[in-house]
Amino acid sequence: MSLTFDLQRRPDPTSDERRTEILADPGFGVHFTDHMATATWTRDAGWHDARVHAYGPVSLMPSAAVLHYAQEVFEGLKAYRHEDGSVWSFRPEANAERMQRSARRLALPELATEDFLASLEALVQVDQAWVPAAGTGETSLYLRPFMYASEAFLGVRPAAEVTYSVIASPAGAYFAGGLQPVTLWVSEHYARAGAGGTGAAKTGGNYASSLAGQLEGIEHGCDQAVFLDSATHTYIEELGGMNLFFVTDDGRLVTPELTGTILEGVTRGSILELAKDLGLTPQERRIEIAEWKDGVRDGSIREVFACGTAAVVTPVGALRWEGGEAPSTAGEQGGEVTRSLRAALLDLQYGRAEDTHGWLTRLA
Ligand code: COI
Numbered sequence: 001m002s003l004t005f006d007l008q009r010r011p012d013p014t015s016d017e018r019r020t021e022i023l024a025d026p027g028f029g030v031h032f033t034d035h036m037a038t039a040t041w042t043r044d045a046g047w048h049d050a051r052v053h054a055y056g057p058v059s060l061m062p063s064a065a066v067l068h069y070a071q072e073v074f075e076g077l078k079a080y081r082h083e084d085g086s087v088w089s090f091r092p093e094a095n096a097e098r099m100q101r102s103a104r105r106l107a108l109p110e111l112a113t114e115d116f117l118a119s120l121e122a123l124v125q126v127d128q129a130w131v132p133a134a135g136t137g138e139t140s141l142y143l144r145p146f147m148y149a150s151e152a153f154l155g156v157r158p159a160a161e162v163t164y165s166v167i168a169s170p171a172g173a174y175f176a177g178g179l180q181p182v183t184l185w186v187s188e189h190y191a192r193a194g195a196g197g198t199g200a201a202k203t204g205g206n207y208a209s210s211l212a213g214q215l216e217g218i219e220h221g222c223d224q225a226v227f228l229d230s231a232t233h234t235y236i237e238e239l240g241g242m243n244l245f246f247v248t249d250d251g252r253l254v255t256p257e258l259t260g261t262i263l264e265g266v267t268r269g270s271i272l273e274l275a276k277d278l279g280l281t282p283q284e285r286r287i288e289i290a291e292w293k294d295g296v297r298d299g300s301i302r303e304v305f306a307c308g309t310a311a312v313v314t315p316v317g318a319l320r321w322e323g324g325e326a327p328s329t330a331g332e333q334g335g336e337v338t339r340s341l342r343a344a345l346l347d348l349q350y351g352r353a354e355d356t357h358g359w360l361t362r363l364a
Pocket of ligand 1 (some may be wrong): 075076077240241242308309310311
């Protein structure tokens with residue numbers, strides 16, 4: 001039976017003045033709407049107690065399994081306001097299916113696609129005033145569904161009680177510099193994921209394990225780190241929070257193939273499709289880090305960009321590593337293909353282009 005998220009409206013919502021102030025400069029991931037959606041799963045009763053209630057602290061026992069064994073998965077997607085005031089999400093069923101795959105890998109229960117969609121719709125409908133107005137640049141309501149082992153138990157086994165929630169956060173650009181290219185550091189000492197591990201799942205541990213590499217990058221004046229395969233330290237994987245693409249001099253759009261250690265980004269998949277609309281040849285294959293270093297020098301790599309739900313399409317500039325640097329091909333604001341793909345994606349998401357792929361779902 002599918003879930004119905006009962007509305008328990010909070011009596012003390014944010015004032016219109018304060019919300020307007022927040023929406024004028026939302027930042028990323030710092031402000032949250034008045035409500036959240038939650039459902040509970042137990043081994044005996046399955047999913048139940050679905051509700052939309054006041055956003056606020058969660059109550060967990062210090063022995064809750066997630067705090068010890070990181071049995072947790074999450075998703076990220078956005079709600080976009082269109083010119084006519086309606087609110088839409090982009091391929092939310094792809095996020096639902098990925099969350100099911102992530103849950104299977106982390107031995108968590110699966111949430112049916114219709115229940116995942118119902119939770120988004122219920123939350124966005126009650127908090128729709130928090131979706132930034134159309135035409136305010138790259139602003140949206142970022143939705144963060146997540147699921148964790150809330151059972152108070154220290155034995156190492158799949159939890160018998162799990163909590164699913166969705167929170168929502170009005171968002172501007174993920175990178176404060178906007179289209180300014182990001183500089184990347186090659187993480188040679190730290191890997192993000194290994195064969196047979198959880199790299200393809202959207203689980204907090206992968207992000208935690210990317211932080212030391214990212215810090216190393218920041219110490220070397222870079223914005224983000226690029227992770228290589230853990231077996232040979234040769235092949236490019238991803239940035240930890242974003243996938244990577246390369247535009248070659250012969251019109252190909254190349255991205256690392258999914259090897260089980262890379263997150264299958266919804267934006268990544270969408271760009272592979274949009275590339276064809278723009279006359280590019282998409283290619284998923286293994287790419288050596290040496291190909292990047294050499295390619296920007298000999299001209300065979302014309303552009304590099306990173307992509308993800310939060311960061312959309314972000315131009316990549318210089319690549320640095322211990323003792324070396326490959327120059328940027330991105331100019332001030334990214335190359336032509338990067339900018340065209342970014343515009344094509346944003347035009348679709350904000351309803352400025354026809355949704356020929358059937359990727360939009362109305363939420364409010
Ligand atoms: C997203 O792009 O939605 C993510 O989950 C990545 C994170 C860096 C914000």
